[in-house]
Amino acid sequence: xxxxxxxxxxxxxxxxxxxxxxxxxxxxQPGAATFYPVDAMIxxxxxxxxxxxxxEFGTVRICQLTPDGxxxxxxxxxxxxxxxxxxxxxHQFYAESVDGVGVRALRPTNDANFAFRLLRLAxxxxxxxxxxxxxxxxxxxxxxxxxxILDLLDRQDGDDVINLAMQRNDIxxxxxxxxxxxxxxxxxxxxxxxxxxxxxxxxxxxxxxxxADLI
Amino acid sequence: xxxxxxxxxxxxxxxxxxxxxxxxxxxxQPGAATFYPVDAMIxxxxxxxxxxxxxEFGTVRICQLTPDGxxxxxxxxxxxxxxxxxxxxxHQFYAESVDGVGVRALRPTNDANFAFRLLRLAxxxxxxxxxxxxxxxxxxxxxxxxxxILDLLDRQDGDDVINLAMQRNDIxxxxxxxxxxxxxxxxxxxxxxxxxxxxxxxxxxxxxxxxADLI
DNA sequence: CGACCAATTGAATTGATTCAAGGTCCGTGG
DNA sequence: CCACGGACCTTGAATCAATTCAATTGGTCG
Numbered sequence: 001x002x003x004x005x006x007x008x009x010x011x012x013x014x015x016x017x018x019x020x021x022x023x024x025x026x027x028x029q030p031g032a033a034t035f036y037p038v039d040a041m042i043x044x045x046x047x048x049x050x051x052x053x054x055x056e057f058g059t060v061r062i063c064q065l066t067p068d069g070x071x072x073x074x075x076x077x078x079x080x081x082x083x084x085x086x087x088x089x090x091h092q093f094y095a096e097s098v099d100g101v102g103v104r105a106l107r108p109t110n111d112a113n114f115a116f117r118l119l120r121l122a123x124x125x126x127x128x129x130x131x132x133x134x135x136x137x138x139x140x141x142x143x144x145x146x147x148x149i150l151d152l153l154d155r156q157d158g159d160d161v162i163n164l165a166m167q168r169n170d171i172x173x174x175x176x177x178x179x180x181x182x183x184x185x186x187x188x189x190x191x192x193x194x195x196x197x198x199x200x201x202x203x204x205x206x207x208x209x210x211x212a213d214l215i
Numbered sequence: 216x217x218x219x220x221x222x223x224x225x226x227x228x229x230x231x232x233x234x235x236x237x238x239x240x241x242x243x244q245p246g247a248a249t250f251y252p253v254d255a256m257i258x259x260x261x262x263x264x265x266x267x268x269x270x271e272f273g274t275v276r277i278c279q280l281t282p283d284g285x286x287x288x289x290x291x292x293x294x295x296x297x298x299x300x301x302x303x304x305x306h307q308f309y310a311e312s313v314d315g316v317g318v319r320a321l322r323p324t325n326d327a328n329f330a331f332r333l334l335r336l337a338x339x340x341x342x343x344x345x346x347x348x349x350x351x352x353x354x355x356x357x358x359x360x361x362x363x364i365l366d367l368l369d370r371q372d373g374d375d376v377i378n379l380a381m382q383r384n385d386i387x388x389x390x391x392x393x394x395x396x397x398x399x400x401x402x403x404x405x406x407x408x409x410x411x412x413x414x415x416x417x418x419x420x421x422x423x424x425x426x427a428d429l430i
Numbered sequence: 431c432g433a434c435c436a437a438t439t440g441a442a443t444t445g446a447t448t449c450a451a452g453g454t455c456c457g458t459g460g
Numbered sequence: 461c462c463a464c465g466g467a468c469c470t471t472g473a474a475t476c477a478a479t480t481c482a483a484t485t486g487g488t489c490g
Contacts, residue, residue, distance in 0.1 A: 064349050072349040087338035112327030122337045123302035134279050134287040136351035137391030176352030
């Protein structure tokens with residue numbers, strides 16, 4: 001339903017650092033990149049699965065809903081991440097763009113080598129998801145937010161300023177909280193001098209150690 | 216440290232129904248089965264990874280700890296399940312026997328076909344874990360227990376009586392609750408006539424519909 | 431400027447936990 | 461065979477972390 005708002009980008013080769021993903025890219029038949037504006041559906045629950053998607057820029061959220069509409073975001077994917085891998089031939093989750101997102105579809109080949117690479121990819125993703133189980137099941141709101149911010153810091157190198165692509169609601173649905181709680185925890189961190197909120201979507205981390213101590 | 220308490224079982228071929236796992240078994244070099252008594256360590260966090268393990272009988276728990284000792288059980292594996300697949304060359308999680316467990320180690324071959332099968336296996340496991348994220352992040356205690364019991368029912372066919380291999384504490388650490396809460400929810404279900412607690416480890420499900428309605 | 435959506439903040443509520451006291455079950459040893 | 465001890469489970473009461481509800485503020489765009 002959102003597809004009319006998407007359009008093709010140039011098919012220029014992307015610049016991916018991750019050697020694992022580079023190899024994957026080389027062995028698949030990458031299509032042209034597609035642009036999705038804010039909050040566009042990339043694939044829905046029940047859609048035919050099979051394609052892989054490489055994020056060129058922007059952030060994608062992978063979500064799941066309970067019957068009564070509560071949402072759990074299982075992961076955020078940003079530049080260089082690959083998503084869309086699923087067990088069956090139907091997507092059990094749905095993927096949406098958080099901000100403006102460039103995505104390149106990859107068609108898996110039957111190359112035997114390819115399965116190895118996919119397996120590696122799946123296992124890495126697996127490990128991340130599994131770590132998220134501990135966060136959801138056994139961490140407090142403060143710990144969840146601290147972990148979230150530290151993870152964002154790890155993804156980008158060097159800089160201590162985080163540009164949040166997602167809004168409070170998304171963070172809440174990722175961490176198993178409400179958006180009010182997310183807001184309150186950020187305030188607590190601000191009050192303790194751990195972060196500075198440059199703007200609503202810019203967090204400057206002043207004290208990584210204190211963040212780590214929250215966990 | 217528990218290895219002295221384990222011993223080899225006969226190397227008789229196991230009877231696995233799942234065709235996926237059967238194929239995997241056929242293509243690997245299955246070792247002899249090993250028996251682990253209650254609460255034995257199968258592998259620890261940091262142990263060298265690489266082997267796969269097929270559960271012959273009994274129940275295994277896959278766990279992770281927070282630095283301060285809170286535990287999250289990421290999954291229970293019972294007869295026919297394969298576990299031990301990991302991203303790196305070190306186990307990031309640890310596996311223990313819940314009750315008396317028979318486990319057969321599989322050594323993955325370099326067969327190209329094997330990667331496909333492993334991939335399938337990883338993706339199925341992936342889907343299950345991802346469903347667990349919703350449970351941990353967005354469900355109430357009642358919903359969590361209802362889901363847990365329904366899942367146990369699905370695994371066994373026909374019978375409405377569940378034999379719990381694990382104790383309250385394990386269930387709690389799997390569902391992100393305390394063991395007291397697990398106990399209280401069971402009582403609530405009993406009071407509503409949804410289940411009958413034949414004994415501490417035998418739950419008779421009287422009303423599946425009511426269970427489903429709790430979710 | 432006004433409208434709208436997101437974010438913040440406060441107050442009241444609640445679901446689950448923590449703490450504490452019993453109860454049940456089971457294996458062991460007198 | 462029964463009493464005892466210990467581990468697990470249940471139950472109650474008090475507490476608390478997070479949510480819900482409600483109001484306000486802030487930011488953005490036409």
